[in-house]
Structures are given as structure tokens and as C-alpha cells.
Amino acid sequence: TSVQTDWRVNVLIIVLTEMRDKLRKWREDNHRNSEQIVDVGEELINEHASKLGDDIWIIYEQVMIAALDCSRDDLAWTCLQELKRQFPGSQRVKRLAGMRLEALEKYEDASKQYDSILQDDPTNTAARKRKISILKAQGKSAEAIRELNEYLEQFVGDQEAWHELSELYINEHDYGKAAFCLEELMMTNPHNHLYCEQYAEVKYTQGGLENLELSRKYFAQALKLNNRNMRALFGLYMSASHIAASPKVNATVKKANVKYATWATNQINRAYQVSYARCLL
Amino acid sequence: MAEPELLLDSNIRLWVVLPIVFITFLVGVIRHYVSILLQSDKKLTLEQVSDSQVLIRSRILRENGKYIPKQSFLMRKFYFNNQEDGFFKNTKRKVVPPSPMTDPSMLTDMMKGNVTNVLPMILIGGWINWTFSGFVTTKVPFPLTLRFKPMLQQGIELLSLDASWVSSASWYFLNVFGLRSMYSLILGQDNGADQSRIMQEQMSGAAMAMPADTNKAFKAEWEALELTDHQWALENIEEELMSRELDLDGMFSKELPTGIF
Numbered sequence: 001t002s003v004q005t006d007w008r009v010n011v012l013i014i015v016l017t018e019m020r021d022k023l024r025k026w027r028e029d030n031h032r033n034s035e036q037i038v039d040v041g042e043e044l045i046n047e048h049a050s051k052l053g054d055d056i057w058i059i060y061e062q063v064m065i066a067a068l069d070c071s072r073d074d075l076a077w078t079c080l081q082e083l084k085r086q087f088p089g090s091q092r093v094k095r096l097a098g099m100r101l102e103a104l105e106k107y108e109d110a111s112k113q114y115d116s117i118l119q120d121d122p123t124n125t126a127a128r129k130r131k132i133s134i135l136k137a138q139g140k141s142a143e144a145i146r147e148l149n150e151y152l153e154q155f156v157g158d159q160e161a162w163h164e165l166s167e168l169y170i171n172e173h174d175y176g177k178a179a180f181c182l183e184e185l186m187m188t189n190p191h192n193h194l195y196c197e198q199y200a201e202v203k204y205t206q207g208g209l210e211n212l213e214l215s216r217k218y219f220a221q222a223l224k225l226n227n228r229n230m231r232a233l234f235g236l237y238m239s240a241s242h243i244a245a246s247p248k249v250n251a252t253v254k255k256a257n258v259k260y261a262t263w264a265t266n267q268i269n270r271a272y273q274v275s276y277a278r279c280l281l
Numbered sequence: 282m283a284e285p286e287l288l289l290d291s292n293i294r295l296w297v298v299l300p301i302v303f304i305t306f307l308v309g310v311i312r313h314y315v316s317i318l319l320q321s322d323k324k325l326t327l328e329q330v331s332d333s334q335v336l337i338r339s340r341i342l343r344e345n346g347k348y349i350p351k352q353s354f355l356m357r358k359f360y361f362n363n364q365e366d367g368f369f370k371n372t373k374r375k376v377v378p379p380s381p382m383t384d385p386s387m388l389t390d391m392m393k394g395n396v397t398n399v400l401p402m403i404l405i406g407g408w409i410n411w412t413f414s415g416f417v418t419t420k421v422p423f424p425l426t427l428r429f430k431p432m433l434q435q436g437i438e439l440l441s442l443d444a445s446w447v448s449s450a451s452w453y454f455l456n457v458f459g460l461r462s463m464y465s466l467i468l469g470q471d472n473g474a475d476q477s478r479i480m481q482e483q484m485s486g487a488a489m490a491m492p493a494d495t496n497k498a499f500k501a502e503w504e505a506l507e508l509t510d511h512q513w514a515l516e517n518i519e520e521e522l523m524s525r526e527l528d529l530d531g532m533f534s535k536e537l538p539t540g541i542f
Contacts, residue, residue, distance in 0.1 A: 227528045
């Protein structure tokens with residue numbers, strides 16, 4: 001029987017380490033698969049809390065945020081209590097408490113919570129960003145944009161904030177300013193093809209000959225950075241054909257753009273062939 | 282002239298060389314943990330954080346400005362460098378040079394630095410010199426001049442001995458600097474046992490004088506930005522892109538390859 005129990009303990013340890021590694025991978029990759037996290041995390045916390053050692057605290061935080069996403073306030077409350085007990089007076093925990101209030105739509109209380117964090121530490125970026133998210137959740141996009149602009153004036157390097165601002169501007173159809181935000185992102189991440197593609201799409205939406213040319217160039221750049229970006233390929237085709245079809249261009253420009261559009265069409269055909277070949281396999 | 286090869290008692294290796302290595306290493310590890318305990322929180326003001334980010338943004342503009350359209354680059358350059366109301370031209374920060382007299386926290390930091398690093402080194406160096414004195418420990422592999430003899434051969438009163446043969450105290454100091462890479466391996470980067478790094482910091486600390494010179498940093502950035510021109514990287518992007526067929530390998534596979542982001 002001792003051999004049997006040894007075997008069971010070994011399996012248990014393997015399962016535990018697997019679950020813990022999964023959680024860690026999701027944490028590091030910033031995945032938002034909240035339901036999965038809640039499933040795995042809840043079991044880890046309830047059954048095997050003692051065996052996790054110091055990892056348990058960061059798992060509590062991860063599971064709590066996922067639980068808020070899935071409206072599991074009971075689980076979130078448990079996690080929060082454990083964290084409060086272990087780290088009393090911690091600003092990180094205070095922020096989590098504020099997030100829970102946000103999830104319960106108690107925006108006034110949440111805002112007060114964040115204000116108290118900011119009183120202690122005016123450089124705390126997380127609290128400021130949560131306050132902006134409250135405005136966004138309440139649908140006050142104009143105020144959110146204004147607050148985010150002020151935030152960015154102080155913290156020009158916050159890429160997450162630039163991206164959020166570009167999204168807010170796109171929703172307000174202010175494409176010029178959205179393009180500005182995306183330019184910041186392109187400069188800090190020159191190898192990210194997605195930012196180039198998004199920028200090109202904004203320029204395309206703005207319209208006008210100059211913007212269409214810019215959009216064609218940036219679709220091409222996105223393709224250069226990632227040959228498999230289908231959206232950029234289609235974008236390249238559309239911007240090139242639009243320019244070619246415009247009455248304001250001269251013959252050379254028209255010819256060049258027709259050439260680009262044709263090249264894009266060929267590549268699209270090739271991509272479809274690749275996908276057919278894969279289906280047949 | 283052939284150098285007479287000295288044969289050292291192998292007991293020296295066992296009871297002197299190895300113990301000194303262990304002692305140095307352990308003392309380094311202890312220093313690391315003590316420095317963690319004694320670390321004081323450096324509170325940065327909002328302005329300092331903000332300024333450092335602005336400087337980074339300006340640097341990125343200089344380096345990667347070629348990826349955004351010319352108009353956008355010029356707009357940002359104008360914002361920073363404009364004669365009348367450019368950011369770098371106009372923003373003057375109150376400069377308080379943090380001399381040790383006026384800034385009490387700097388004083389305690391310096392004291393802590395000295396206590397954790399210099400003092401143990403002197404104490405243990407002296408103890409090793411006293412304990413392991415009177416014999417030759419090891420030979421350095423390169424020839425040294427006679428000038429080094431009094432420094433490296435403390436306690437060995439032999440006039441004819443080659444300066445390459447050194448005493449245990451020099452072996453100790455050799456270890457202190459040599460074990461630096463071991464510390465990085467075991468304690469991770471940025472560890473408190475890194476003696477030479479700390480000495481470097483102390484030396485350059487006087488030169489850097491902390492972010493008190495934000496004004497100078499701003500001026501330097503202004504000059505650098507003035508000199509930067511915009512060379513658009515996307516000038517001939519279409520020709521470059523269309524010079525060959527797209528590489529569609531692995532396009533519709535289930536696993537997404539993590540590209541360079």
C-alpha cells in the first residue's frame with residue numbers, strides 16, 4: 001500500500017505543477033481567458049493552497065481579477081480577504097479592492113479608493129488608469145479622453161495608455177488624433193506589424209489622396225514586417241486600387257498603383273491556394 | 282635567466298587557497314542579503330518620473346522618427362525645440378544639487394554603502410593577512426616588476442623572490458573581484474555583493490550628481506534633436522516589398538508563431 005500512495009502523491013504533484021505552470025504562462029502572456037483561470041485557480045486555491053508556498057499570493061491576485069471578469073464575487077471576495085490579511089496597507093491590494101467595487105458598479109466608492117491610493121503615492125499609475133476606466137465604463141468618453149490626455153502629459157512613456165487613447169479617439173471618429181497616438185506606438189515598437197496596420201487603416205478611413213498614399217505605404221510596411229498579415233495585404237490592394245481609380249492622379253502614379261494592386265492580387269491568390277492545399281491535406 | 286620553479290606544499294592549496302575562496306564567496310552572499318535589508322526606499326517625485334519619460338520619448342523620436350511620416354516627425358520636433366515655446370527651451374527645473382551635507386538621506390545612504398562594502402573588505406583583508414601570513418600562496422601567470430613586491434608580498438621577507446609569487450592577501454583581493462561573475466550567476470543581476478560595480482558607482486556618482494541636472498539633460502536632448510533629420514524608412518517600401526514573393530509558409534497553421542513584437 002505504501003507503493004500505491006507514493007504513486008498517487010507523485011501524480012498529484014505532477015498535476016499541481018502543471019496547473020501552476022499553466023497559470024504562470026497565462027499570467028506572463030497576459031491572457032484574458034478568465035473562465036479557464038477561474039477553473040484552474042479555484043481548484044488550486046481550495047484544494048492545494050498549502051503546497052503552493054509563496055506562489056499563492058500572486059495566484060490569488062490573478063484568480064481574483066479573473067473572478068471579477070466572470071462575476072464570481074464570492075471567489076473574488078475570498079481572494080481579497082486572504083491578500084488583505086497577508087499584506088495589510090498594501091497599495092496593490094487596495095487597487096484590487098477598488099477593482100472589485102468597479103465590478104459591482106459602485107463607481108463612487110471605487111473612485112474614493114483610488115483617490116486614497118493617490119494621496120499616499122501621487123506617482124501611482126495603476127490607480128490613475130483605473131479612474132479613467134471608470135469613466136469609460138460609465139460611458140463618459142469625452143471626460144475619459146480628457147483625463148487620459150492629462151495622464152499622458154505626465155507619463156508620456158505609457159504605451160498601454162497611448163493605445164487606449166487611440167481606441168477612444170477612433171470611437172469618437174477623431175482619426176487625426178488617433179493617428180497621432182498610433183505614431184507614438186509605432187516609434188516605440190518599430191517592429192510591431194499590428195501597429196503599422198492599424199495606423200494604415202486609420203489613414204485609409206481618413207481618406208483623401210495623401211492619406212491613401214500613406215496608408216498604402218504603411219500596409220506595405222506591415223506586410224514587410226510580417227509576410228502573412230492578410231489584412232494588410234487586402235489593405236494594400238484596396239488603397240492602391242483606390243488611388244489608381246482616383247481622377248486626380250497623373251498617369252505615372254496611376255500606372256504604379258495599378259502595378260501594386262496587381263501584385264497584391266497575385267499574392268492574395270497565392271494565399272488562397274495555400275489554404276486550399278491545407279484543406280486537402 | 283631561467284626562473285626557479287618553486288614547488289609549494291599542497292597543504293597550502295587545501296588549507297589556504299580554498300578557504301579564502303569560500304570565505305570571500307560567503308561574505309559576498311552575506312553582504313548581498315544585508316544590503317537588501319538595509320535598503321531604503323527611494324521615493325521619486327512625479328516631476329522626476331515625468332521628466333525621465335520625456336527624455337526617453339525624445340530619444341525614441343531621434344532614433345525611430347524615421348518610421349513615422351515626415352510631417353509627424355517635424356510636428357514633434359517643433360514641439361520640443363521651438364524657439365518660443367518648445368518644451369526643452371522653456372522648461373526650467375529647480376536644481377538642488379544633493380550634496381551630502383544638505384541632504385540627510387544621501388548621507389545615510391553613503392554611510393550604509395560604506396559599512397556594507399568597504400568596512401568588511403578591510404576587516405577581512407586584514408584578518409586574512411594576519412592569519413595566513415608568512416608564506417607564499419600562489420603565482421600570478423604574468424611577470425610583475427619589483428615595484429609590486431611590497432604590495433603583493435606582505436609578510437614575506439625575501440628579497441630574491443620573484444614578484445609573481447604573491448601572498449594570501451593578494452589572493453583574497455583577486456577573489457573579491459573575480460567572484461563577481463559568480464555572484465551574477467547565483468544572485469542574479471544587480472546584486473548587493475558586486476563590489477566593483479559599487480566602487481564604480483561611487484566614483485561616477487560624483488560625476489553624475491543625480492537627476493539634479495535635468496536642465497543639462499534637457500539641453501543635451503535639445504541639441505541632439507536639432508541635429509536630427511528625417512530619413513523616411515518607407516520611401517521605397519513598395520519596391521522593397523514587391524521585389525520578391527511573399528513568404529506564406531505556415532500561414533494557416535493552428536499554432537501562431539510569435540513574431541517579433
